[in-house]
Amino acid sequence: MLHFYNTFTGKKEKFIPIRKGRVKMYTCGPTVYDYAHLGNFRAYIFEDILRRFLKYQGYEVTQVMNITDIDDKTIAGAGREGVGLAEFTKRYTTAFFEDLKSLNIEPAEFYPLATKHIEQMVELIKKLLDKGYAYRKDGSIYFRIRDFKNYGRLSKMNLDMVRPGSRIDHDEYGKGDVKDFVLWKARKTTDEPFWDTELGPGRPGWHIECSAMSIKYLGQPFDIHTGGEDNIFPHHENEIAQSEAALGKKFVNYWLHCKFLLVNNEKMAKSKGNFFTLRNLLDKGYKPGAIRWLLLSTHYRATLNFTFKGLKSAEETVQRLNDFLSRVKQCRPDARKKENRVLSRKIMNSGKKFEKALSDDLNISKGLAHIFELVRSVNIALEKDRFNRSNLVQVLSLFEKFDLILGIFEQKPVKLTAQIRGLIKKRQQARRQKDFILADRIRKELFVKGLILEDTKDGVRCRYQSGREIK
Ligand code: AMP
Ligand code: ZN
Secondary structure, eight states: OOEEEETTTTEEEEOOOSSTTEEEEEEOOOBSSSOOBHHHHHHHHHHHHHHHHHHHTTOEEEEEEOBBOSSHHHHHHHHHHTOOHHHHHHHHHHHHHHHHHHTTOOOOSBOOBGGGOHHHHHHHHHHHHHTTSEEEETTEEEEOGGGSTTTTTTTTOOGGGOOTTOEEOSSOOOTTOOOEEEEEEEOOSTTSOOEEETTEEEEEOHHHHHHHHHHHHHOSSEEEEEEEGGGIIIIIHHHHHHHHHHHSSOOEEEEEEEOOEEETTEEOOGGGTOOOBHHHHHHTTOOHHHHHHHHHSSOTTSOEEOOHHHHHHHHHHHHHHHHHHHHHHHOOOOTTOOOOHHHHHHHHHHHHHHHHHHHBTOOHHHHHHHHHHHHHHHHHHHHTTOOOHHHHHHHHHHHHHHHHHHOSSOOOOBOOOHHHHHHHHHHHHHHHTTOHHHHHHHHHHHHHTTEEEEEETTEEEEEETTOOOBO
16 A cells, blocks of 8 residues: 655555546646756656656556746746747757656656646636636736635645735745735736736736646646645645635645755755756766666655765666676576575565555665665675576566666667677787787777676676666
8 A cells, every 4th residue: 555745734644546546646847948957856756756656556647747838937038048938948848858868757648838728727717716716906817815715734834924915926936925926917018928818918827837737637636746845835835725716626635745955955956056957967977877866766755965976876876786787687597506495585575675665655765775685685696606597587577677666777778889899809809919008998999988898708798887788
């Protein structure tokens, strides 16, 4: 049975989906005004682990991640560069999808763009006007939070701090800034993008887009809504207020939020200038698998401090695990050797323990500890030559299962190109002729291409540094 910590109730709860065997989940996506940074990817990786684990447990998952392609920041960015909003946001949307692929984050089923769902937002705002939760002021439309009696339940915000009628129309505001929030922003300047709708000329506020798009693709209520902890207030609080006030029923059953990725104990954020984009780190030569590992290996409800030391150690761990798998794959136990039954039991139990750990609010740290324990046992069995063909199949199939969640071993085997095969041959020839300078030069050349050569007594062994398999 799965249990998740629900921010709404402040408790770990049994997970019961609305429809048996199915999970509908919504994930707040990026505002596409720049490249996403590692803090953002902490949230997306947590959501990826959640999604993968739900699928692993047999659920059919429908995930929606919005793309915010209209807000104060995207408009300002396009204006600064003197390009159209669509051209500007397309660039960062494309980059975002490339980054997701690099980090092996499974695609969601839907990536709706805010600008393509204005109609749904207008409909929702009209309902709020009809029911008296929204009011007009100077051409804009606001949500009156005092009228929604459950306002503040998710964030445990104290409503006494709000002065009646105080309004805010920025998309972002600080903690404790409890004010009526904007649903529809009146067109102010002539060069700002706007939509001529029944509500008057203007554009939507940020919060309404997530309500409109989640309801369109998932219905209401749906099972799980996720985000980083900064989304709790005001964004998710406002989503609940709008959706429940408009439709008169519960919006979401489980709210899951990941804690921040920090740098020197401060939130990694664009506004603080303390961020690294994924691209910054790939340019520095770090591998996507190591970055993925760094972000997934700390439980999502514990803060994670980013350091280069931590990243280096993640890289070493991924390398060690890849080396371990290559070692297992390459061992050729004698067909007559008997099965190591103690080890077989350990392999089976590790799988169960891993699942049990993740079922408990995605306790990945505990889950990984079981994997490392198994690696130790298998290494000992290999050293002592107590490892047979059945054991080999058991280990490989279990690691294949682990990787359905971890996603770090998934690269498909590649064929070495004729050029690389030629270089390896040339190097062997050079070694035979004792031309060690040439042999070493070729070895270095191959290293730049990510390949490592090891000279064993059975000949040369070639492997990819990233752990990528060779056909
Ligand atoms: P944004 O583009 O700022 O709306 O953020 C996109 C996602 O990244 C949201 O789910 C945020 O909660 C999340 N996020 C932003 N910064 C961090 C951080 N430092 N650590 C964890 N999640 C973050
Ligand atoms: Zn959102």
